[in-house]
Amino acid sequence: MIGNLPLITVGLITVIGLFTIVSKRNLIKILMGLNIFEAAVNLFLISIGYREGGIAPIYTNAVQGLMVLPTPQALTLTSIVIGVATTAMLLAFVTIIYRNYGTVDTDRIRELRE
Template sequence: MENIADNFPFVASALLLAVAFYIVIFRKNLIKLIMGIAMMASGVNLFIVALGYRTGGNAPIYTDVPPGPMVLSVPQALTLTSIVINVAVLALMLTMVIHTYRNTGDIDSEKSRKLKG
């Protein structure tokens, strides 16, 4: 049980991922689905950043840094890459939803006849 209290950021990212999976599985609105995918990305980013944290660590930037250990830097850099990719993919997905709305007249993936099945 104390393990849960210690690892709370990891558990929080897992719960965020679970909520995002709920949204992706059960919501039929395409916009909400994209929100779920964005939440999933946030959960993964939170997990990666939390992996590299050291207790009492500073951000790994040497400009006027107070004394102390430094947080691992490679997870942060890869999270930065991941955020940029998420923005790009999100823009592309939203454009596809606009396209779907113009073509089928609905953004509900069950009601729209062409997307059913």
């Protein structure tokens, strides 16, 4: 049970993130929801990479034990970096939209439709 805690958290955060994305009408809140969902994915990647009793693959003064390939950690770092870039760009878009439309409400940002 306690070993599954990270995965349960992942499920919980995923639901919170997706619910925020579809239910909130404020663009900033939608982006927050997107970031929450992204946090869930990152937590998922980290938790699948955990091995009981494994040690980091640093060969200098290494203690005896099973070394773990740090691929999931590398994936998570990459994903965080991409997430920062995406969020920065989306927030820039929201700023420009606010300047031109005077609102961040998705119901009123629908010049392009039909």
